[in-house]
Amino acid sequence: MKRMYTVGRGLLLLALTNGMAVAQNVDQTKGIGAGVQVLTQTTKDLQDYFRPMTTVMYVIAAIVGIFGAFRIYSKMQAGDQDVQKSAVNWGGSVLFLLAFAAILEAVFFQTP
Numbered sequence: 001m002k003r004m005y006t007v008g009r010g011l012l013l014l015a016l017t018n019g020m021a022v023a024q025n026v027d028q029t030k031g032i033g034a035g036v037q038v039l040t041q042t043t044k045d046l047q048d049y050f051r052p053m054t055t056v057m058y059v060i061a062a063i064v065g066i067f068g069a070f071r072i073y074s075k076m077q078a079g080d081q082d083v084q085k086s087a088v089n090w091g092g093s094v095l096f097l098l099a100f101a102a103i104l105e106a107v108f109f110q111t112p
Contacts, residue, residue, distance in 0.1 A: 047109065050104055054104050057097055057100065057101040058101055061101070064097065065090070068086075068093070068094065072090060
């Protein structure tokens with residue numbers, strides 16, 4: 001009798017865990033659909049956010065370039081020895097900003 005009680009209890013436990021697994025599977029399916037919607041909305045929000053940011057980066061690159069040109073011109077007029085080094089530094093910073101903006105556009109604004 002005790003053995004029958006243990007077997008019955010084991011079957012009941014198995015049925016309960018199996019039922020919970022099915023219920024969790026149904027909940028996960030609903031959760032996956034909601035997750036896809038959230039990821040789609042987040043992707044759209046990121047694309048809407050980064051498009052103006054790339055424009056801002058182009059403007060910042062232009063300002064840095066103009067400021068660098070004035071700095072290099074003033075060093076040339078003062079007869080400074082490291083004009084070439086300064087020109088390479090300012091030019092590199094402008095190129096970095098332009099390349100970073102182009103990479104952002106390539107990553108976030110791919111057209112299928």
